[in-house]
Amino acid sequence: MASATPRHRPAPHHLSKAAAAGDGVGDHEGWAEGIASLTAEQGGAALLMEESAGAGVKASDGAPAVTTPTLASEGVAAAGAAAALRGGGGAPATPEEERRALMEHALVALEAEVATRGEVVADLGAAGGYGPTGLGEAQLAELLAAVEARMAALGADVTVLRQRKLSPPAAGAPAPHAADVCIRRRGSASGGTPLEVRVAIIGNVDSGKSTMVGVLTRSVLDDGRGSARARVFKHSHEADTGRTSSVGQHTLCLDSRGAILNDAAFRTQSIADYVARAAKVVTLVDLAGHEKYFRTTSYGLTAHLPDYACLIVGANAGVVGMAKEHLGVALALRIPAFFVITKIDLAPEHVLRHTLQGLTSILKKPGVRKRAYLVRTTDDVLTCARHMHADALAPIFLTSSVTGQGLDLVRLFYNLLPQRHNWHERCGEAAEFIIDETFGVPGVGTVVAGTVKRGALSPNCTLLLGPDIGDASFKAVQVKSIHYKRLPVGLVVAGQTAALALKKVKRHQVRKGMVLVDAATAPKASWEFDADIAILTHSSTIAPRYQAVIHCEIVRQAARVIAMDRERLRSGDRACVRFRFLNHPEFLTPGTRFVFREGRTKGIGVVVGTAMSPTAPPASP
Numbered sequence: 001m002a003s004a005t006p007r008h009r010p011a012p013h014h015l016s017k018a019a020a021a022g023d024g025v026g027d028h029e030g031w032a033e034g035i036a037s038l039t040a041e042q043g044g045a046a047l048l049m050e051e052s053a054g055a056g057v058k059a060s061d062g063a064p065a066v067t068t069p070t071l072a073s074e075g076v077a078a079a080g081a082a083a084a085l086r087g088g089g090g091a092p093a094t095p096e097e098e099r100r101a102l103m104e105h106a107l108v109a110l111e112a113e114v115a116t117r118g119e120v121v122a123d124l125g126a127a128g129g130y131g132p133t134g135l136g137e138a139q140l141a142e143l144l145a146a147v148e149a150r151m152a153a154l155g156a157d158v159t160v161l162r163q164r165k166l167s168p169p170a171a172g173a174p175a176p177h178a179a180d181v182c183i184r185r186r187g188s189a190s191g192g193t194p195l196e197v198r199v200a201i202i203g204n205v206d207s208g209k210s211t212m213v214g215v216l217t218r219s220v221l222d223d224g225r226g227s228a229r230a231r232v233f234k235h236s237h238e239a240d241t242g243r244t245s246s247v248g249q250h251t252l253c254l255d256s257r258g259a260i261l262n263d264a265a266f267r268t269q270s271i272a273d274y275v276a277r278a279a280k281v282v283t284l285v286d287l288a289g290h291e292k293y294f295r296t297t298s299y300g301l302t303a304h305l306p307d308y309a310c311l312i313v314g315a316n317a318g319v320v321g322m323a324k325e326h327l328g329v330a331l332a333l334r335i336p337a338f339f340v341i342t343k344i345d346l347a348p349e350h351v352l353r354h355t356l357q358g359l360t361s362i363l364k365k366p367g368v369r370k371r372a373y374l375v376r377t378t379d380d381v382l383t384c385a386r387h388m389h390a391d392a393l394a395p396i397f398l399t400s401s402v403t404g405q406g407l408d409l410v411r412l413f414y415n416l417l418p419q420r421h422n423w424h425e426r427c428g429e430a431a432e433f434i435i436d437e438t439f440g441v442p443g444v445g446t447v448v449a450g451t452v453k454r455g456a457l458s459p460n461c462t463l464l465l466g467p468d469i470g471d472a473s474f475k476a477v478q479v480k481s482i483h484y485k486r487l488p489v490g491l492v493v494a495g496q497t498a499a500l501a502l503k504k505v506k507r508h509q510v511r512k513g514m515v516l517v518d519a520a521t522a523p524k525a526s527w528e529f530d531a532d533i534a535i536l537t538h539s540s541t542i543a544p545r546y547q548a549v550i551h552c553e554i555v556r557q558a559a560r561v562i563a564m565d566r567e568r569l570r571s572g573d574r575a576c577v578r579f580r581f582l583n584h585p586e587f588l589t590p591g592t593r594f595v596f597r598e599g600r601t602k603g604i605g606v607v608v609g610t611a612m613s614p615t616a617p618p619a620s621p
């Protein structure tokens with residue numbers, strides 16, 4: 001042991017055993033490969049796929065061979081209802097009674113899903129989906145009408161995404177009918193605040209990220225010379241250089257039937273008008289591609305709790321520069337990723353093929369092991385959107401922001417992307433709000449922006465704000481008012497972003513990295529924390545006194561290793577270490593994943609515990 005052993009040394013089960021096999025020494029390559037080996041358990045996750053008519057379009061036209069799995073059925077085990085009906089003790093049910101019982105069972109299940117989640121993409125009439133199977137055309141129409149009527153009573157709309165005939169159960173038998181529907185509660189029915197899904201937009205500099213965000217949120221096309229990105233830049237120097245340097249949040253507003261509300265007149269200042277009409281919003285977190293802003297991009301990926309990451313790749317340039325670094329962080333944080341190859345108007349066929357080959361070979365790397373899935377039809381979009389949460393598929397879109405090619409599929413995908421976390425399960429917990437931005441607003445006072453991680457907040461509620469940089473304390477503050485995407489609201493719940501105006505708090509008393517928490521949780525800040533870590537790439541060795549910048553949700557601070565359970569760490573090694581923050585104590589939650597980086601050294605970790613009272617600042621090791 002090189003120094004004091006961390007108090008508890010739980011087996012680093014949070015990290016993959018494959019870390020030891022990490023072959024990722026080197027620069028950008030090593031980062032991606034190291035991550036690949038570290039996330040092997042994810043890549044190995046079984047994806048339940050089953051054959052279904054109408055899904056699974058083969059890659060063709062010279063594109064590299066990519067796997068095109070077919071639609072997996074999911075949803076209610078309706079067979080259980082039928083069995084219950086038969087086993088009810090009475091006379092055996094007639095087929096008609098059984099069908100009606102299965103319909104009712106499906107309707108109740110759909111009502112429960114919509115009431116808790118706000119939306120559901122359901123497969124009606126298919127095996128493993130909702131409702132009875134083996135339906136004729138008229139019976140499917142009856143089921144659809146029943147679903148519409150019951151969902152209307154909940155304030156939700158039903159959109160039929162596709163209707164299809166399944167393979168007949170036997171030769172000569174009629175083909176059963178099935179339908180995929182999206183059921184979504186209207187914004188007005190969910191208390192004014194829509195469902196929110198966050199997507200981090202990552203990729204190399206000049207790959208076309210801001211342009212894609214501008215094209216989607218302003219409903220315009222680009223001119224190939226930066227016209228679309230000019231609409232989303234935050235700072236004048238970004239407009240001057242054409243380079244994103246900050247974290248930008250842009251909102252795609254959708255109604256209950258999936259129509260995009262953003263139009264060419266959409267402006268950040270007028271966003272509230274759009275959000276007020278929206279049933280679902282997709283927050284596109286536009287991140288910087290240039291290497292010198294990597295810290296900001298890492299912060300964007302950790303602090304904004306994205307549901308998904310979208311890696312933008314320029315078709316003419318390929319997966320180059322920081323693309324692998326960004327993907328590496330997303331993989332380390334276990335954020336499911338999808339891929340948009342843009343600028344296809346610029347790339348000759350052989351160049352596009354080369355780009356696709358480069359991407360698919362990264363996806364095949366040990367541990368990443370995601371199934372490349374070229375998205376070419378709406379069927380493909382449905383399949384991918386349904387399986388994104390499983391994080392085993394890697395949908396690839398081919399687009400051009402100049403001609404608009406492929407953008408309809410991307411829009412449909414955003415429309416159908418589900419929330420990754422079961423936020424509704426956290427709504428009843430004690431409140432926690434993490435602060436990623438602070439403002440001084442004339443006439444309003446101090447405003448903090450961030451994400452509700454647990455619980456619910458309403459105006460006039462009192463929470464503890466901390467930790468204070470000076471004494472690590474938490475102080476009671478009252479929330480004056482709450483804005484959701486610039487719209488004044490009476491409630492925000494877990495999973496939503498918000499801006500809170502605070503009463504009697506000076507601007508200098510708040511900073512990024514602070515939290516607002518329910519006093520019942522008795523929050524404590526700590527100088528030190530224990531973590532299971534894995535080194536992804538390092539040119540020499542890591543020993544006590546090694547220093548790195550920790551990116552753990554909203555926390556971004558340099559910390560030093562003061563103890564570890566091994567003498568030395570090299571690339572691919574795992575260890576339990578104790579870190580000590582260099583500047584001030586932080587509020588950390590055990591179980592949170594983080595990334596750390598110092599020069600060419602990169603690693604990932606999981607917080608397993610915090611230590612040391614903030615009232616006793618540690619002496620230097």
Ligand SMILES: Nc1nc2c(ncn2[C@@H]2O[C@H](COP(=O)(O)OP(=O)(O)OP(=O)(O)O)[C@@H](O)[C@H]2O)c(=O)[nH]1
Pocket residue numbers: 203204205206207208209210211212222223224225226227228229242243244245287288289290342343344345346399400401402403
């Ligand atoms: N022809 C063509 N040009 C595009 C396309 N998408 C983006 N561009 C152009 O590519 C240039 C770079 O686009 P940006 O959106 O600034 O790239 P970025 O990835 O956001 O760059 P950073 O913010 O610096 O990381 C701009 O001049 C765009 O007009 C496309 O699909 N086709």
